[in-house]
Amino acid sequence: MSTTDIGPKGSATQAGEAVVNFVDDRTAATTGIGWFLKRNIPGETSWFQTLGFAAMAVFGLQAVTGIVLAMYYKPDPTTAYGSIRHITDDVTWGWLVRGMHKWGASAMIILVFLHMARVFIFGSYKYPRELTWVTGALLLIMVMFMGLTGYLLVWDQKAYWATVVAMNITASAPIIGPYIADVLRGGTTFNSDSLSRFYAIHMLVIPGGIATFIGLHLFLVSKLGISEPPWSKRSTRARRAEEAAARAAARQRGPRGRHEVTVDPEPQTLTAEAGQ
């Protein structure tokens, strides 16, 4: 393993190597992890390209705080409000966990939107990353639905009436609207089963979807590579070199020699043409 010989390997090292070899032989895990970590990325990446990871990290935080909250929360119209009070007022650090879950939700929405803005401004959604964008857009929609379904669970006046109105809005959509609203509410009106239904959607259905799509999104990101900022020094240098080569070629080809160059108004015209 190592290039320096420090004597015979101890039995612990040998056992460790044996375990790693056993797993690697069957899964190629070391190769996979090595590829993932050691693959090259463009030399100049922006700090704005960290927002996607931050959003994913907050999803992890939401999962952990959500699991803790689920240990105390009782999804029933008669007990939900009391259990929220209990978490907030009695449980040790319950207020902190609930506060982190609430602020984490806002942070996640902000990060997802900022991440989208970054991808848009960098033009990173263009070839070959179109499907990465589509999975990301679906993630954004799912994150919004997380907010919608989580809001009701507090079961106070604000949460209840806002959700009643949101469900009525869903039901007002043409053709399929009433059916979607009925499925979400578990009936034609808001009833005692609606709360547990929202709870299940909030903690099982959508998180499953988000986890799946984060997996797809990450797979595409690592397969296609992190995009390079379009104004990076390297790409500017490469573009200039290309333009110079194109000008040189035009000079070679031109029937009247150097005249071609003076007619050419802007070096950019060539790239603009190439870009069409």
Place this chain on the structure above:
Amino acid sequence: MNRADQEAYKRDYAQAKKEGKPFYPYAIYKDHVVAVLVFAGIIGMAIWQRVAVGPPVYSATSTFEPRPEWYFFFLFQLLKIFKNQNALVPVIMATFIIPNVLMVLLLATPFIDRRAERRISKRPFALSVGIVVFIFMAWLTYQGETGAAPISGGTTIPFTGITPGSAAAAGETVYLTEGCTSCHMVKGVGGQVGPNLTTIGTAGKSATYSGKLPVPVPGATGPTYSGANWFVLHTECPTCAKPGSAMPAFASLSATDLQNLATFLNGLGTTYK
């Protein structure tokens, strides 16, 4: 983007990677710095702005507000813009058409903008669209944030024409205590989520509904509901009287309350001003 552009991009990106540096530790270190800062911010906010619990559902207070979390304010504001349902600007624009068109455009962005150019300075159209969408959403969110606060209990509306002790006076009490002011405005008092009701009595509302009313109210029988009876129907079952209505049903009111409320609403703008 044609085949040649795609090949050119692939070649350029391969070169960028070749001249680049490994993902670990360079990208991972940056990612974790930002994630730690974000976590610190979340914990800081959780400590600084303690999370609160509002009054329970169906409590005695009538100051509920059907206001979503701030990240839905932009949709909520759209609803206010399109609340007065008519053929030209139906409320369905806000509840269905605009949100879904935006969602489809969002998903289709990479298939609409297929040019090879990535520098934002050379994409004036994309830049303008991005700025317009951002300003529009930020403005709507700000409007939602600073929008009318719910009316607290004890508010009165100065009316003329209401005799104390009459059915209309009782109806006004129901109107004020059941939280109608949270969404509806009458004579400048109340929210702006639902339609302004100052002159609703003059609107000549009428609907046909052959189903059974959740709370039978003497006098209010179908299938045609007009005048005060329409208000009974609409309060008990908003969508029965006005398809597509987003108003919550108030079927928990008593028959007397419903009748008094309907008398009050039906006279707004005519008898009670």
